[in-house]
Amino acid sequence: MNCGNLPVVNFKPVYCDLLTAKDFSKYEKYLLDISYAVLNGVCSSDLSRRDPGTTSHTRRLTTSNRILRLYIRTEEPSSELIQLVHYIMRVYSIAWFSSKMNHSCVSRSKHLWIVIKNSRFSSDDLKKVLDPVFSRNAFMAHSENLLLSMLADERRHIRELGVCRIIKARGSSSTVEHLRFVVHKLTFKANQYMDMIDWFKFDVTEPPIKAMRCAKIMTEAASTVCGSHDRAGISRNTMASRKIMPPFEHTLITR
Numbered sequence: 001m002n003c004g005n006l007p008v009v010n011f012k013p014v015y016c017d018l019l020t021a022k023d024f025s026k027y028e029k030y031l032l033d034i035s036y037a038v039l040n041g042v043c044s045s046d047l048s049r050r051d052p053g054t055t056s057h058t059r060r061l062t063t064s065n066r067i068l069r070l071y072i073r074t075e076e077p078s079s080e081l082i083q084l085v086h087y088i089m090r091v092y093s094i095a096w097f098s099s100k101m102n103h104s105c106v107s108r109s110k111h112l113w114i115v116i117k118n119s120r121f122s123s124d125d126l127k128k129v130l131d132p133v134f135s136r137n138a139f140m141a142h143s144e145n146l147l148l149s150m151l152a153d154e155r156r157h158i159r160e161l162g163v164c165r166i167i168k169a170r171g172s173s174s175t176v177e178h179l180r181f182v183v184h185k186l187t188f189k190a191n192q193y194m195d196m197i198d199w200f201k202f203d204v205t206e207p208p209i210k211a212m213r214c215a216k217i218m219t220e221a222a223s224t225v226c227g228s229h230d231r232a233g234i235s236r237n238t239m240a241s242r243k244i245m246p247p248f249e250h251t252l253i254t255r
Contacts, residue, residue, distance in 0.1 A: 007048075007073060008043045008048050008072055008073055009072070009073060009074065009075045010075075011038070011041065011071060011072050011074070011077075012041065013038060013039055013040060013041035014038050014039065014085055014086055014089045014090070024100070026053075027052070027053045027061050027062050027065060028061065028096075028100070030050060030051075030052055030053070030065050031061060031064060031065050031068075031093060031096070032093075032097065033047055033050075034047060034052070034065060034068045034069060034072070035068065035088075035089060035093045037068075037072060038068055038071065038072060038085065038089060039089070043072050048072075052065035052066045052068075052069045053065050053066070060092075061096070064088045064092055064093070067081070067084050067085060067088060068085060068088060068089075071085045083122075083126065086121070087119070087122070090118050090119075090121060091115055091118045091119050094114065094118060095111060095114060095115045095118075098111055098114060099111050104152075105145075105148065106148055106149050106151070106152035107149065107152075108140040108145060108149070109140045109141060109145050109146050109148075109149040109193050109194075109196075110149060110193045111140070112134075112138065112140040112141055112193070112196070113141075113190065113192070113193035113196055115134070116134055116186070116188055116190075116196070117190075119134075120188070120189075127188075131186075131188060134186060134188075135183070135185070135186050136183070138183050138184070138186050138196075139181075139183060141183070141184060141186055141196045141197055142181065142182075142183060142184060143184065143197065143199070143202070143204050143205070144205070144206075144207045146193070146194055146196070146197065147162050147165060147166055147204075147206075147207055148207055149193065149194070150162030150165075150194055151163070151166075158194065161194075165199070165204060166206050166207070168204070169204045169205050169206045170206050172203065172204075182202075184197040184198075184201075184202060185197065185198070185201070217235050217238055217239065218231065218235055220238075221234045221235045221238070
């Protein structure tokens with residue numbers, strides 16, 4: 001069915017909390033405009049003539065555009081179409097524009113929590129489909145990312161809690177040689193983003209604050225030798241040498 005050729009009909013509005021932002025692409029602007037049209041129950045003639053984009057599995061944005069376009073042009077939408085529209089309006093659109101306006105790494109855990117929280121309106125059958133997908137992709141709910149978000153939280157007591165957990169983790173992770181990044185089990189009824197996981201069911205480790213330093217060492221090694229084996233060898237030798245040599249943090253200036 002070509003939703004672009006159908007006339008606009010009287011459709012029921014779908015309420016949600018949309019955001020406003022600037023610097024959108026063509027199809028992002030369309031998603032915002034048609035979301036407000038579905039929210040208000042009115043679609044302008046100009047919007048009805050605009051291109052929602054072609055359907056593509058790699059471009060979920062245009063797929064959402066076309067689903068909303070089909071909804072406002074269908075007099076008697078099916079229950080499946082209504083479910084898709086409610087999910088796009090109450091979960092997908094809000095998450096898209098929230099991450100667009102605040103794309104800092106310290107906010108990614110909050111974005112995941114918002115997606116999970118907003119999806120709780122779904123029926124139990126739909127939750128059986130959604131929740132396993134959330135669980136498999138809950139990388140931003142890992143303790144390292146949650147601690148990063150807590151350190152940048154606007155609430156003082158949350159920042160202090162994050163600092164206390166990092167200090168505690170430093171004391172217990174001194175004997176750990178290798179860390180495996182494992183996605184933790186989600187708590188779908190969490191009232192705050194830091195409660196998406198059960199902190200008492202696993203060993204909390206401090207965030208890898210030395211990652212950029214290792215990246216610099218690898219970059220220097222890549223400019224010196226060729227091959228992954230040689231790069232790994234010179235990187236290990238560099239780190240071992242720096243552990244032996246005393247650090248010089250200050251330069252003595254003589255006049």
